[in-house]
Amino acid sequence: MKKLLKLDxxxxxxxxxGQIYKLEKKCQRxxxxxxxxxxxxxxxxxxxxxxxxxxxxxxxxxxxxEKAHKVRRDVAMHLANSRKVLVLASSCVYKDKxxxxxxIDLRQRKTGLGSILANxxxxxSRHITSIGCDKGTSSIFxxxxxxxxxxxxxxxxxxxxxxx
Numbered sequence: 001m002k003k004l005l006k007l008d009x010x011x012x013x014x015x016x017x018g019q020i021y022k023l024e025k026k027c028q029r030x031x032x033x034x035x036x037x038x039x040x041x042x043x044x045x046x047x048x049x050x051x052x053x054x055x056x057x058x059x060x061x062x063x064x065x066e067k068a069h070k071v072r073r074d075v076a077m078h079l080a081n082s083r084k085v086l087v088l089a090s091s092c093v094y095k096d097k098x099x100x101x102x103x104i105d106l107r108q109r110k111t112g113l114g115s116i117l118a119n120x121x122x123x124x125s126r127h128i129t130s131i132g133c134d135k136g137t138s139s140i141f142x143x144x145x146x147x148x149x150x151x152x153x154x155x156x157x158x159x160x161x162x163x164x
Contacts, residue, residue: 006132015040015128023140027133035140038160042126042144044114045158049077049086056080061109070094071106086161093154113146113154124148134159 005026009019020039024030031039034052041048049057057077064073070092077087093113095103105116117124128144141159145152 003135004132005135006130008130010127010129012128015131019131023131023133027135027140029133029138031140035160038158039131039140039142040128042128044112044118045087045089046077046112046115053079053086057086059111059115064109066095066107069096071103073106073109075112077112084161087158088161089156089158091154091156094152097148097151097153099148113156117146117148117153122148124153137161 005023007019007023007026009015012019020031020036023039037052038045038048046057046059056079058080060076060078062074062076064071066072072092073090075089075091076085077089078085089112091113093106098106099120099122101120102116102122105111105119106113111119125147126144127147128142130143131141133140139159139161141157143155143157146154146156
């Protein structure tokens with residue numbers, strides 16, 4: 001059975017060292033440098049992984065469902081030429097909040113929402129709402145929202161595989 005330890009950081013303006021220390025105390029282990037960077041990073045996860053692992057990162061949409069008002073998708077990011085999954089992400093994207101053209105790219109299932117938004121030069125901000133760890137797998141996770149013009153475009157959960 002999974003033992004998830006979660007720290008609500010939704011009231012914080014930004015994630016800082018204090019919250020990282022609290023999570024380490026809850027998880028009873030010191031996080032690695034790459035885990036700490038992953039938790040606080042507010043840009044594209046795919047680009048961050050490419051920098052951390054000095055390698056191209058392949059992006060795979062594992063599942064995608066479209067309903068009247070939202071798109072739910074599960075994706076996996078792994079090192080190029082490897083099936084070793086680095087990050088599993090689940091997202092809920094609100095279709096009526098998306099700028100024009102974004103939904104077309106999302107339906108193609110070729111890349112992540114962050115990359116699509118960057119390619120369309122959409123100005124967004126991200127707000128991390130919680131961080132945590134799974135003591136059973138020793139993976140860490142974070143949840144965050146992507147905002148644009150005062151609206152939440154998407155809610156995302158990312159799990160970082162630390163067993164590398």
